[in-house]
Amino acid sequence: MMGKTLAEKILSLASGVDAYKGDIVVVNVDFAMAQDGTAPLAIDAFKNMGVEKVWDSSRIALVIDHNAPSPNEGVSKLHKMMREWAANQGVRLYDVGEGVCHQLMMERGHVKPGKVVLGADSHTCTYGALGALATGIGSTEMAAVFACGQLWMRVPETFLVVFEGKLPKGVYAKDMILTVIGKVGADGATYMAVEYTGTTVKELSLEGRMTLCNMAVEMGGKTGLVAPDEKVTEFLREREVTDGYELLASDEDAEFSEKLEIDAENLVPVAACPHSVDNVKPIEKVEGTPVNQVFIGTCTNGRIEDLRIAGRVMKDRKVKVRTIIVPASREVYLKALREGLIEAFIKAGATVCNPGCGPCVGTHQGIPSPGDVVVSTANRNFKGRMGCDEAEIYLASPHTAALAAVTGEIRDPREEEP
Amino acid sequence: MAMKVRGRAWKFGDNIDTDVVIPGRYLTLRDPDEMASHAMEVVRPDFARMVKAGDLVVAGRNFGCGSSREEAAFVLKRLGVSAVVAESFARIFFRNAINLGLPVVECKGVSEAVNDGDEVEVDLEGGVVRNVTKGVELKCTVLPDFLMDFVRSGGAIEALKRKLKAQA
Numbered sequence: 001m002m003g004k005t006l007a008e009k010i011l012s013l014a015s016g017v018d019a020y021k022g023d024i025v026v027v028n029v030d031f032a033m034a035q036d037g038t039a040p041l042a043i044d045a046f047k048n049m050g051v052e053k054v055w056d057s058s059r060i061a062l063v064i065d066h067n068a069p070s071p072n073e074g075v076s077k078l079h080k081m082m083r084e085w086a087a088n089q090g091v092r093l094y095d096v097g098e099g100v101c102h103q104l105m106m107e108r109g110h111v112k113p114g115k116v117v118l119g120a121d122s123h124t125c126t127y128g129a130l131g132a133l134a135t136g137i138g139s140t141e142m143a144a145v146f147a148c149g150q151l152w153m154r155v156p157e158t159f160l161v162v163f164e165g166k167l168p169k170g171v172y173a174k175d176m177i178l179t180v181i182g183k184v185g186a187d188g189a190t191y192m193a194v195e196y197t198g199t200t201v202k203e204l205s206l207e208g209r210m211t212l213c214n215m216a217v218e219m220g221g222k223t224g225l226v227a228p229d230e231k232v233t234e235f236l237r238e239r240e241v242t243d244g245y246e247l248l249a250s251d252e253d254a255e256f257s258e259k260l261e262i263d264a265e266n267l268v269p270v271a272a273c274p275h276s277v278d279n280v281k282p283i284e285k286v287e288g289t290p291v292n293q294v295f296i297g298t299c300t301n302g303r304i305e306d307l308r309i310a311g312r313v314m315k316d317r318k319v320k321v322r323t324i325i326v327p328a329s330r331e332v333y334l335k336a337l338r339e340g341l342i343e344a345f346i347k348a349g350a351t352v353c354n355p356g357c358g359p360c361v362g363t364h365q366g367i368p369s370p371g372d373v374v375v376s377t378a379n380r381n382f383k384g385r386m387g388c389d390e391a392e393i394y395l396a397s398p399h400t401a402a403l404a405a406v407t408g409e410i411r412d413p414r415e416e417e418p
Numbered sequence: 419m420a421m422k423v424r425g426r427a428w429k430f431g432d433n434i435d436t437d438v439v440i441p442g443r444y445l446t447l448r449d450p451d452e453m454a455s456h457a458m459e460v461v462r463p464d465f466a467r468m469v470k471a472g473d474l475v476v477a478g479r480n481f482g483c484g485s486s487r488e489e490a491a492f493v494l495k496r497l498g499v500s501a502v503v504a505e506s507f508a509r510i511f512f513r514n515a516i517n518l519g520l521p522v523v524e525c526k527g528v529s530e531a532v533n534d535g536d537e538v539e540v541d542l543e544g545g546v547v548r549n550v551t552k553g554v555e556l557k558c559t560v561l562p563d564f565l566m567d568f569v570r571s572g573g574a575i576e577a578l579k580r581k582l583k584a585q586a
Contacts, residue, residue, distance in 0.1 A: 024562075037445060041488055048575055050582075067446065075446050122486040122510055138488035138514035140574050186433050187480035191509050220480060220508055276433060361442045382437040382484060384460045389441075 003251030005158040006225050007193035010133040010248060014116040021257070023155045030115035030132075031059050032145045035101045037066040037361070038120035038138070040078045043085045045143035055149035057090040061110060063101035064094065068356040071364040099329025099355035102126045102299040106210070107331055109239040113228040114246035116153075118145055123299050123379065125216045129209035130235070131228030131247065133193070136217065156193040156222045157257035158250070159184075163200035165265040170414035172309075173208035174301060174377065174397040176200070177215045178270045180260065182280025190220030192257065195250060197227065200264040206231050207305045214300045215379050218277040269413050271375075272395035275383040283400060283412050292372040294319070294405040295386075296398055297326030297358045301377035304335045306398040311341035313402035313416075314348040320408035323350040324366045326358035350405065362387030375404040421543045421570075423500035423521065424550070425472035428465060429534035430458075432478035436490040436511060439482065445489055453489065454496040471498030474538050478504065478529045482511020491515040501540050503528050503547055503558065516565050519573035523547065525558035542569070 004012065008020055015025035034042050039062050046054075054060055062082050070076040079096075086093035094104050102123055105111050113131030118124065120142040127134035137151065145151055161180055181188075194216040201209065213224030227249035236242070250256075269283040296302070296310050307327060325345050327333035333355050336342050345352050351366075359366035360378045362385055368374050370390030381393035396404075399413040438460045440453065447453040458465040475481075475494060481504035482490055491514040494502065501521040505528060515522040523540055525547045532538055537550040545560040561569065571577035 037442075038486060038488070045575055049578060072446070074448060077448075078446065120486055122484065124486075136486040136510050138486055138491075138510060138517060140488060140517040141513060144574065144578070186483055187506060187508070190480065190506060220483065222509055362437075363443055363446070380435075380437070380484060382435045384441045385437050387441075387443050389460050 002255065003253035005193065005254040005256065006195055006227055006248055006250045007133055007156055007158055007223070010114055010116065011153065011155050013114060019155045021155050021157045024152055025155060026150050026152050027116045029118050029145055029149050029151060030112060031110045031117045032119070032142065033061050033063065033101055033105055033124070034120035034139070034142050035066050036064045036068070036079060036082060038142065039082050041139035042120055042142040042146065043081065045140045046146050049143060049147055051147040054089050054091060054146045059149070060091045060146060061105070062086050062091060062093045063098070063104055064096050065100050065356045066361050067363050068096040068354070097330065097354045097356070099332070100299045100302065100357055103303070103328040103332070106130060107239065107329055109236065109241040112241065112245035113232055114248050118142070118151060122217045123214055125221060125223045126210050126214040126299055128213035128216070128223050128225040129206055130232050131226065133223055133225070135223045154191065156191055159189045159192045159194045159221070159258040160256040161194060161196050162198040162259065162261045163196065163264045164198045165200060165263055167200060167264050167267065170269050170399060171267045172397040172399060173204055173211040175267055175270050176264070177212045178272050178280050178395065179262065179267060181215060181219045181272070181278050182270065183260065184219050186218065186276060186278040187220040189216065192221055193223050193225055194219070194221040195225040201226055205305060206235050207303045210303070211300055218379055269397065269400055271400065271410065272381055274381055274392040274394070277379070277381060277395065283410065286394065286410050287412055289373060289410040291321050291375050291404045291409055293366065293368055293374045294321060294323040294401050295359055295366060295374060295376040295378065296401050297328065298360045298378040299328060300379040301398050302326055302328030302332065304332050306377065307332065307336045307341050308339070309398045310402040311344045313399060314350065314406055315344045317348055317406045319349040319405045321405060323405040324353060324359060325350050326353045327355050329355050348406070359386055375401045375410060377401050422539060422541050423472065423474065424537070424539040425474050425500055426470065427474050427476045427532050427534060427536045427538045428469060429532060430461065430475065430477040433480045433483055434477055435484035436482055436487050437484055439490040440487065440493050445487060450496055454493040457493040457497060466497060469497050469499065472500045473498065474540065475499050475502045476504070476528055476532045476538065477502065479506045481507050483508035486510045488514045488518065491518045491520050495520045503540060505529055516561065516568050517574040519569055519571065519576070521569050523558045525556055527556055531556055
């Protein structure tokens, strides 16, 4: 018997077939999610199919996070339509202010290790941090999942990324993943599962692993994965999820299609420069770039650990540029409040917005103007991503972003301890 | 639909992301034609106005990377694009296009073999991309039959409906 990768094991379990890379299987979906950017189309398609009830209302969630609160009447109508459909189907809906869909899916215990989870959002791959095979699909497919709870999938090859050693000061999970994307390119892992392993990953917090998995799609990956360990069981226990899952790992003799080994001790802080995520440069090369706006938040880096770093940098200082901070969820927001971080941000002159996607998608809450340079902790810097075609977006760690906020330029985060 | 498509090629580069195909700020437009009128405007402002029904989009590597927004495939179809031929595709766009009945054709070497404005014909079942202008032929991938059925039916929902009707 040939060994299996983590992705092959999960898809074998979900399909009931002894599956290996390249096989096409029909999987049973454990949980499905759509957000306000994709749910309206999915609901339309669902109605168009003529199916009365969803396959299992307890395994579906809708989230209003992309345009929350609604910026205009058109969006308000879509939100209303989502609320009515959810109520009618008995499906749970996380409304305005609850947070980013991916953060909620994990925080609210909807993601279990060893299961297949689908979301109508490309960053669904984040949940690989909990050991689930999670990936993004479009609205029409989501409608089909709502109807039958199944989907065809191609079992992916696995791209193994091994990080060994201790991260230097000022270098974070964001720098790890941007470095990888810079090396392999925006399509370097297309259709593949990207599995992260090694001592550095083992040492990372779950939040850091979420950052790694979140950006797997930025190199074309179907999903990001980290073999789940006791940090995952502890996270789930806090959320009263104690059974119904399996902690799986790739076999030693599993076949990996590609392998990249990185010595974490030699990593440096980096930024993804305009206008592509794989245009990654060491921070030193862009040091001194004047900045007009800073954004700290999103499903990539809007968690409590990220806000703590930003808080340490910004405490008792004043921001020099527009700074928008968006906690990833209500839970994160409350923690930040209790820890005095929100007060530190407000005193520093930053703007704290409600949990949600914030300005990441370019529809509201901080659209830059032409020529603006933005340092963002998000995952995409495509032309026009934040709502302005002529803005320049640099992606970096929360430390680099917070430092840009208080200095007005891109600085090397190793210069000062947070 | 015909399993051969033919039209003018509109040429794009590598890594055309879905924020370029249709920027996020237009996704809440409920009028499909208004939304489609913004397709590709970030990189080619005249595209939506000039493209004719039957024309093809020809691109480099990783077409459709980025967001899961199905509207990226939708707006191209709405404008009458008969197929997207690219060196490679990002997976979510690839699935979305098939689900909406927009043929997606992976064709190595296409970005070199086709110039903007060339007349191109694609035999979707035979797996051939023909540059009529230059008289060059390339091999391309053919979708498995169950996916080709989505394309034939005009999308996954239509295929499903047809299947349900046949069973009834």
